[in-house]
Amino acid sequence: xxxxxxxxxxxxxxxxxxxxxxxxxxxxxxxxxxxxxxxxxxxxxxxxxxxxxxxxxxxxxxxxxxxxxxxxxxxxxxxxxxxxxxxxxxxxxxxxxxxxxxxxxxxxxxxxxxxxxxxxxxxxxxxxxxxxxxxxxxxxxxxxxxxxxxxxxxxxxxxxxxxxxxxxxxxxxxxxxxxxxxxxxxxxxxxxxxxxxxxxxxxxxxxxxxxxxxxxxxxxxxxxxxxxxxxxxxxxxxxxxxxxxxxxxxxxxxxxxxxxxxxxxxxxxxxxxxxxxxxxxxxxxxxxxxxxxxxxxxxxxxxxxxxxxxxxxxxx
Amino acid sequence: xxxxxxxxxxxxxxxxxxxxxxxxxxxxxxxxxxxxxxxxxxxxxxxxxxxxxxxxxxxxxxxxxxxxxxxxxxxxxxxxxxxxxxxxxxxxxxxxxxxxxxxxxxxxxxxxxxxxxxxxxxxxxxxxxxxxxxxxxxxxxxxxxxxxxxxxxxxxxxxxxxxxxxxxxxxxxxxxxxxxxxxxxxxxxxxxxxxxxxxx
Numbered sequence: 001x002x003x004x005x006x007x008x009x010x011x012x013x014x015x016x017x018x019x020x021x022x023x024x025x026x027x028x029x030x031x032x033x034x035x036x037x038x039x040x041x042x043x044x045x046x047x048x049x050x051x052x053x054x055x056x057x058x059x060x061x062x063x064x065x066x067x068x069x070x071x072x073x074x075x076x077x078x079x080x081x082x083x084x085x086x087x088x089x090x091x092x093x094x095x096x097x098x099x100x101x102x103x104x105x106x107x108x109x110x111x112x113x114x115x116x117x118x119x120x121x122x123x124x125x126x127x128x129x130x131x132x133x134x135x136x137x138x139x140x141x142x143x144x145x146x147x148x149x150x151x152x153x154x155x156x157x158x159x160x161x162x163x164x165x166x167x168x169x170x171x172x173x174x175x176x177x178x179x180x181x182x183x184x185x186x187x188x189x190x191x192x193x194x195x196x197x198x199x200x201x202x203x204x205x206x207x208x209x210x211x212x213x214x215x216x217x218x219x220x221x222x223x224x225x226x227x228x229x230x231x232x233x234x235x236x237x238x239x240x241x242x243x244x245x246x247x248x249x250x251x252x253x254x255x256x257x258x259x260x261x262x263x264x265x266x267x268x269x270x271x272x273x274x275x276x277x278x279x280x281x282x283x284x285x286x287x288x289x290x291x292x293x294x295x296x297x298x299x300x301x302x303x304x305x306x307x308x309x310x311x312x313x314x315x316x
Numbered sequence: 317x318x319x320x321x322x323x324x325x326x327x328x329x330x331x332x333x334x335x336x337x338x339x340x341x342x343x344x345x346x347x348x349x350x351x352x353x354x355x356x357x358x359x360x361x362x363x364x365x366x367x368x369x370x371x372x373x374x375x376x377x378x379x380x381x382x383x384x385x386x387x388x389x390x391x392x393x394x395x396x397x398x399x400x401x402x403x404x405x406x407x408x409x410x411x412x413x414x415x416x417x418x419x420x421x422x423x424x425x426x427x428x429x430x431x432x433x434x435x436x437x438x439x440x441x442x443x444x445x446x447x448x449x450x451x452x453x454x455x456x457x458x459x460x461x462x463x464x465x466x467x468x469x470x471x472x473x474x475x476x477x478x479x480x481x482x483x484x485x486x487x488x489x490x491x492x493x494x495x496x497x498x499x500x501x502x503x504x505x506x507x508x509x510x511x512x513x514x515x516x
Contacts, residue, residue, distance in 0.1 A: 261358060293376040293411075297368050302357050306369070311377070 001249050002076065002213070004068035005044075011036040011055055012281040019285055021269035022239040025260060026253045028273025028309055033281035034253040037273070038101060038215045040065055041251065044077040045099035045213060100211035102204075104129045106221055108196035111176040111188035115168070118142055122208050129200040133174035136203065137166045143208065146243075150206045157198050157230050164188075193222040198230065205234040206243050214238065216252035225258040232262040257301030265291060265300065272309045287314040318512060319346040321374050323366065323385040326351050329424055331475040335483035336427065337384055340505050343513055348380060352387075363387055363397050364404035371408045371415055382414040382512055384505065388423040389497070395419065398497075416508040418501030426456040426496040428481045431489045435460070438481030439467050451492050 007016040012033045026034045042048045043055075044067045055063065063081040077097070102125070109129025116123045116134045118141055123134040139147035151164045163179035167187075176188035176199065188196060201219070204210065219231055241247035254260065263270060270286035291312065294303045304312060318341070324333050334347040355366040367385050374380040387397045398419040405415045420427055429435060432447040441463075453459045464477045493499035 258358065290376045294369070294372045297365075297372070299358060302359075302369075305356055307373070315378075 001247070002067045004066075005037075005041065006064070006066040006068070007040055008062070008064040010040050010063060010065055013037075013040075013283070014276075014278075014280045016283045018271055018283050019269060020249070020251065021267065022247070022249055023236060023263075023267070024249075024251045024269035024271060025263055026251065026271050026273060027255075027260065027304065027312075029275075032273035032275055032309075033283065034273050035217065036281075037271075037283065038217065038251070038253065041067070041213065041215055042099065042101055043079060045097045046077075047099050047101070097213050098209075098211045099213040099215065100124065101127055101215040101217070102129060102219075103127055103217040104197065104200065104219070104221060106193075108193035108222055109200045111191075111196055111199065112169075113174055115172055115174050124211075125200070125204055125207065129197075132200055132203045133166060133176045135207065136164070136176060137174045139206070140166055146206055146208065149243075150202060153206075154199060154202055157202065157227075158195055161195075194224055194227060197222055198227065201231050201234045205237050208244050210238055210244055210246055210248050212246060212248055214248050214250045214252075216250065218253055218255060220254055220256040220259050225256070228256065228259050229262055232259065257299075257305045260301035260304050261299035263300055265295070270300070270312070272312045274309050274313075284313045286312050290314065317344045317346050318382065318509075319348070319380045321370055321380045321383045322347050322349045323352055323355075323370055323383065324349065325386075325388055325424070326353075327475055328478050329386065331478040332424055332428060332482035333384065333386060335479055336485055337505065339483060339485060340487075340502050341509055341513055362400065364400040367401055367404045367415070367417070368408055371405075371411050371413045374413050375411050382416075382509060384416045384418070386418045386420060386424065386501070389419055389421040390423065414508050414512050416501070416505040418504060419497040420501075421495065421497040422455075423457055425460045425478075426450050427490075427498045427501075428478065428485060429453075429456045429460045429463075430492055430496050430498065431481075431485045432491075433489050434481050434484035434486065435463065437484045439464060439477055441467075449491065450496060 001022060002020045004019055005016065007013050013036065026037060028034055039048065044065050065079045066075050067077040068075055105128050109132060111133055113131045113133045115137060118138060122138050123131045125131050125135065136147065136150065139150060154164060155161050160180050161178055162181045165177040165179060165185065167175040167177050169175050177185050178188050178191055179185050188199060220228055223231060235250050237243065238248040239250055265288050272284050272286055274282050276282045291300065291303055320337065322333050324330065330349040334345060338345050352363060352366055355369055357365055357369065370383050370385065374383055385401060387401065398417060401417040405417060429447065430450040435441065435447050436443065436445055448459050450456055464474060487493055487499065487502050490498055
């Protein structure tokens with residue numbers, strides 16, 4: 001697990017040095033650098049490359065990105081760039097980290113996908129939530145118990161759902177169909193955004209080889225506030241390796257106070273993103289000592305809504 | 317200078333409560349006003365929950381020292397709002413935040429119009445101007461606004477008018493302070509803030 005992220009001169013950040021927890025939530029107003037922070041983690045995981053003309057905070061500054069493991073002492077992944085001479089250096093002591101970023105579309109993930117050969121192992125879920133049918137098809141053929149556990153949990157979470165079928169409209173594609181308690185069978189693509197999002201998060205939670213680092217942009221999009229707790233429970237299960245041998249680290253952005261209500265400051269991390277007076281952006285961990293004063297009676301999201309980001313951090 | 321977090325109903329309470337508190341305590345204050353409706357809570361509403369939130373906020377941010385919370389009676393004829401506020405305050409004594417609660421009957425304007433001299437001084441009315449008795453009018457807000465409307469009209473001037481009257485209100489000149497809840501509020505404020513005023 002990554003325990004710390006440090007950045008110098010990356011995009012809107014002059015300097016960042018923040019702790020990371022198994023489940024970390026990034027909050028802040030629009031355009032305060034949350035997505036840039038996610039991209040930095042993608043760069044450190046070698047999922048995307050950095051761009052000299054777009055990713056450096058100020059022209060001709062040196063760039064440095066570091067991710068730490070082991071109580072923040074050991075640099076697991078590092079990328080630096082020194083403009084004088086154009087020198088770029090990097091190391092990656094840890095094995096290349098399996099990282100996935102999810103930015104689910106507001107109209108929900110598709111429940112149709114190409115079929116995938118069993119020999120390639122369980123299919124990865126893609127950034128927009130695609131590949132759920134291929135993954136469920138893999139379960140059905142290679143890990144039937146996992147498939148039935150997935151169906152059972154889906155039935156518990158989705159009112160009116162009785163069963164899930166994997167249809168093969170043609171040899172090269174798979175489709176999720178839902179059997180309802182009124183004995184209708186409907187293609188899952190005709191179900192609500194909320195149902196498809198739940199099917200996606202369940203698929204992620206039941207993935208036998210989930211990403212070690214899961215980055216999610218606003219998982220609350222399209223989800224009823226009362227169903228958010230189901231999604232956070234699934235994500236928390238990923239951080240403890242509930243359905244796989246791998247305990248993932250989950251880092252997500254949110255604009256939802258209801259999602260923040262579900263965060264436990266004892267175990268989870270909250271990072272606050274703000275604009276600095278110099279035009280750059282700052283990131284600070286939530287001031288746990290201050291926030292705990294509220295938490296005997298109130299939820300964290302309530303404090304965020306009422307106090308704003310500035311009320312969540314230690315005063316300078 | 318006492319830094320006080322004041323909870324009330326809206327802009328007119330924001331105009332009148334700080335000068336009233338300053339006059340009662342005979343102490344300079346640095347007020348931060350918050351309308352009840354602007355404290356938004358998910359799980360529970362009500363005045364008591366909002367007061368508890370305010371007490372924690374004062375403790376958490378450190379730059380404020382105390383809370384004053386005033387509710388209007390409005391349709392709360394049984395007086396449950398003030399009872400619940402007192403219960404909430406008692407439950408949160410361990411936070412050591414001086415907290416005064418008050419109930420304006422039927423609303424804050426009753427505290428102003430009950431001191432006829434303050435109304436005349438605040439609005440610049442002649443000494444022989446007739447001010448209706450708060451005991452005889454059902455709607456002090458309407459009566460005060462009517463008096464004030466004869467002077468000037470828009471909301472800004474209403475706020476100014478309220479502030480000017482409020483800074484002159486004296487308990488000793490009020491005719492029915494027991495009926496308007498003002499006497500009870502003054503006593504509560506003086507008791508709750510005694511240590512803070514002596515220290516500061």
